[in-house]
Amino acid sequence: MKRIRLLIQVLFISVMCLHLSFSQTQKIDSLQNLLKKTSDTTKVKILRSLGMQLRGHDKEEALEYSSQSMELSKQIGFVKGEIKALYDMGLTHGMTASYAESLDFFNRCLDLAIKHNDLDVMVDVYSSFGIVYKRIGDYPTSQAYYLKNIKLIDSLQLNRDASYEYINLGILYDLMDQQEKAIESYKKALEVYTGPDLESKESMVMANLAVIDFNNGNYEAALEKFRKRHAYLEKQKDNVALCTSYSNIGNCYLNLGQWNLAYDYLMKSLELADQLSLQQQIVAGYYGLADLMFQQKRYKEAIEYSTKNLEVLDVIGGYDQKREAHKMAYEIYEAMNQLPKAIHHLNQTMAYKDSLLNETKIKEIQNLQIQHDVFIKDKEIEQNDLQLELLNTRMVQNNRRLAYQAIIIALLLLSSVLLYFRYRNKNKSNKMLSEKNEIISQQKLSIEAMNEELEKRMLRAQMNPHFIFNSLNSIQHLINSGDKLAALSYLNKFSKLLRQVLESSMDVNLVLHEEIELLKIYVELESLRFDDSFEYDFHIDKNLEVYEHEVPMLLVQPYIENAIIHGLIPKEGPKQLSISFNDLKGYIECIIEDNGIGFNKETKPKKSLGPSRGMSITAKRIDALKKFSKEKLLKIEQLNGGPETGTRVVILIPKEK
Structure with missing residues (x-):
C-alpha cells in the first residue's frame, strides 16, 4: 500500500513540474534579453525570475541569479527584494533535496520578514x-x-x-x-x-480521498473518485494530468481483477506519456503492465514490460523506483523458475535498499543460492551419469582403472569449484557485514553526540525561566512596596538583561566577556532591589582572555543569587560580595565570596517551599562538565570558622570542551 501511495504522490508532483516546463525556455531567453536593458528594482525582479525559471534545469545557475538578486537588493536598500531572494534560494535547495541549506535560507528569510512585518x-x-x-x-x-x-x-x-x-x-x-x-x-x-x-x-480533494481509499484496499470507492477527477481533467483538457489519471484508474482495475479494463487504461496512460515525453509516467505505465501480466501468469509479456521499465529507469529513475522494478523482475523470474536471473534482480533490489539487509531477505538470497547450487550439481551429476554409462559400454575395450581415475578427478574438480565459490561468497558476505557494522558504529557515535548536545540545550533552556521569574518577583516586590521610581529603574535594567538573555537563547555557551557583563547587570539589579544594602565588586584577571574563551551561559548566576539571598540579606551590618574570574592553566576559576551568615553543616536546613530549581539545574550542568576534567570543579567552604563567617564558592570551568 505504501508503495502505491508514494508512487501516486511522486507521479503527481513530477507531472505538474513537467507541465510547467514546456514554456520555460522561451521565458528564460526573454528575461535574459530584458536583463541587459534594466536596472535597480526591475533588475532585481528579473534576476529573481531567472532563478525561478532555471531551478528545474540548473541548480547552480539558478542559485547564482538569486544571489545576484539579493546582493543588488542590499546595495539599493530594497528589503522586499532581499527577502524574496532568500526565499527563492531556500526553495531551490529544497527542490534539489539539499534540505539543510534550504532550512538555513528559510530561517534567514523568516528573521528578515518578521523584522519588517x-x-x-x-x-x-x-x-x-x-x-x-x-x-x-x-x-x-x-x-x-x-x-x-x-x-x-x-x-x-x-x-x-x-x-x-x-x-x-x-x-x-x-x-x-x-x-x-x-x-x-x-x-x-x-x-x-x-x-x-x-x-x-473539489477535484484536488477528490484525488487525495481516492488515494486513502486505494491504500485501504477500497478499490471500488477509489475508482469512483478517480473517475470523477478524470471527468474534470477531460473537461479542462489537461493532458499531462490526464496521463496520471489513466494510470490511477488502471491500477484500480488491476487490483479489482478486471484485466481488460486495467490493460486499456494503462496503455492509454503509456501512449499519452510517450507522446508528451513524460518519462516518470512512462515508467509507471511499464510497471503497471508488467504487474498486470504477472498476475495473469503471462510471464513472457511481463518480462518484456519489466525490461523496458528497467531500461527507462537506467536513464531517469530514482532509488525507490529502481528497487521496486528489480523486485518485480525478481518475482517474475522466480515464478518462471529462472533462478540465476531471479538471484541477480533480488541482489539489485537489496543493493538499492536504504537500510541493513533484514533477516528475511538474507534467507531468501541464501535459499535461492542453495537452490541454484543444487540445480547446477544435479545437472553436473546427470552429465557424469551419462559419461559413466558411456564408459561402462566401453569398459571391455578400455582400461577400467583409467575410467575410475577420470571419475575421481572430475569429482575432485567439482568439489574444488564448489568449495571455491562457497569461500568467495562467504568472504563477500563477511565484507558486507563488516561495512554495515562500521556504518552502525558511525551512526551510534553521531546519535550519542546529538544526545549530548540536546541535553546541554535542555539544561540551558531550563535556566532561562528560573532566571526571568526571579527578576519578575523583584519587580513585583518594588511595585507592591509603592517604590515606583525604583520599580521603573529596575524594569529598565531588567529589560536590558532580558534582551541579552533572549538574544543568546539559541546558544549553549557564551563568550566570557558577555557572560560577565550579564552577571554585572544582574548583581546591579539585585542591589537596586534590596535598596543598595550590600556592596559588590568584580575582579577580572588581566591575563584572562575574556573575548576568546566561552563558558556555559548563566552557570555562575545561581551561586551569586544564593550568596545574596541566603548569605548577605539576613545579615546585619556591612555586607560585601566579591566575584573574581582568574586565569588558571586549562581552567577559568570563578570565586564568589561573601561575608554573610555562612552555613552550619550540623543544623538541618529549614524546610523550603519547593525544590531549588536554579541550584539543581546548575548542579546537573556542572556534572556535564566533569567529563572534560578530572579535577573537582565545584568547592563550597565556610570562611574563618566562626558564626556569620561568610562563604566562598570556587568553580572551575574547563577552557577546552
Whole structure:
C-alpha cells in the first residue's frame, strides 16, 4: 500500500513540474534579453525570475541569479527584494533535496520578514517549512508549521487561501496513518476556500480521498473518485494530468481483477506519456503492465514490460523506483523458475535498499543460492551419469582403472569449484557485514553526540525561566512596596538583561566577556532591589582572555543569587560580595565570596517551599562538565570558622570542551 501511495504522490508532483516546463525556455531567453536593458528594482525582479525559471534545469545557475538578486537588493536598500531572494534560494535547495541549506535560507528569510512585518512571506515560509520537514520524515515538526500557518492566516485575517494548508495537512496525516484527521483536513479545505474555482479544489480533494481509499484496499470507492477527477481533467483538457489519471484508474482495475479494463487504461496512460515525453509516467505505465501480466501468469509479456521499465529507469529513475522494478523482475523470474536471473534482480533490489539487509531477505538470497547450487550439481551429476554409462559400454575395450581415475578427478574438480565459490561468497558476505557494522558504529557515535548536545540545550533552556521569574518577583516586590521610581529603574535594567538573555537563547555557551557583563547587570539589579544594602565588586584577571574563551551561559548566576539571598540579606551590618574570574592553566576559576551568615553543616536546613530549581539545574550542568576534567570543579567552604563567617564558592570551568 505504501508503495502505491508514494508512487501516486511522486507521479503527481513530477507531472505538474513537467507541465510547467514546456514554456520555460522561451521565458528564460526573454528575461535574459530584458536583463541587459534594466536596472535597480526591475533588475532585481528579473534576476529573481531567472532563478525561478532555471531551478528545474540548473541548480547552480539558478542559485547564482538569486544571489545576484539579493546582493543588488542590499546595495539599493530594497528589503522586499532581499527577502524574496532568500526565499527563492531556500526553495531551490529544497527542490534539489539539499534540505539543510534550504532550512538555513528559510530561517534567514523568516528573521528578515518578521523584522519588517512582511506577513505574506511569513505565511510562505511556514508552509515551506512544513513541506521540507515532511520530506525529511519529521512529521510532528511539519504538522506544527502547517498549524502555525493556519493560525497566522486566521488570527490576522490575511487575504490568503488557507485551503492549500489544509490539503497539505491532510496529505501529512495520511502519511502518518491518521486517516480520519486527513479526511477532516480535506473537508476543511473545501469549507475555507472562497476562490472562484471551487470545482478545481473539489477535484484536488477528490484525488487525495481516492488515494486513502486505494491504500485501504477500497478499490471500488477509489475508482469512483478517480473517475470523477478524470471527468474534470477531460473537461479542462489537461493532458499531462490526464496521463496520471489513466494510470490511477488502471491500477484500480488491476487490483479489482478486471484485466481488460486495467490493460486499456494503462496503455492509454503509456501512449499519452510517450507522446508528451513524460518519462516518470512512462515508467509507471511499464510497471503497471508488467504487474498486470504477472498476475495473469503471462510471464513472457511481463518480462518484456519489466525490461523496458528497467531500461527507462537506467536513464531517469530514482532509488525507490529502481528497487521496486528489480523486485518485480525478481518475482517474475522466480515464478518462471529462472533462478540465476531471479538471484541477480533480488541482489539489485537489496543493493538499492536504504537500510541493513533484514533477516528475511538474507534467507531468501541464501535459499535461492542453495537452490541454484543444487540445480547446477544435479545437472553436473546427470552429465557424469551419462559419461559413466558411456564408459561402462566401453569398459571391455578400455582400461577400467583409467575410467575410475577420470571419475575421481572430475569429482575432485567439482568439489574444488564448489568449495571455491562457497569461500568467495562467504568472504563477500563477511565484507558486507563488516561495512554495515562500521556504518552502525558511525551512526551510534553521531546519535550519542546529538544526545549530548540536546541535553546541554535542555539544561540551558531550563535556566532561562528560573532566571526571568526571579527578576519578575523583584519587580513585583518594588511595585507592591509603592517604590515606583525604583520599580521603573529596575524594569529598565531588567529589560536590558532580558534582551541579552533572549538574544543568546539559541546558544549553549557564551563568550566570557558577555557572560560577565550579564552577571554585572544582574548583581546591579539585585542591589537596586534590596535598596543598595550590600556592596559588590568584580575582579577580572588581566591575563584572562575574556573575548576568546566561552563558558556555559548563566552557570555562575545561581551561586551569586544564593550568596545574596541566603548569605548577605539576613545579615546585619556591612555586607560585601566579591566575584573574581582568574586565569588558571586549562581552567577559568570563578570565586564568589561573601561575608554573610555562612552555613552550619550540623543544623538541618529549614524546610523550603519547593525544590531549588536554579541550584539543581546548575548542579546537573556542572556534572556535564566533569567529563572534560578530572579535577573537582565545584568547592563550597565556610570562611574563618566562626558564626556569620561568610562563604566562598570556587568553580572551575574547563577552557577546552
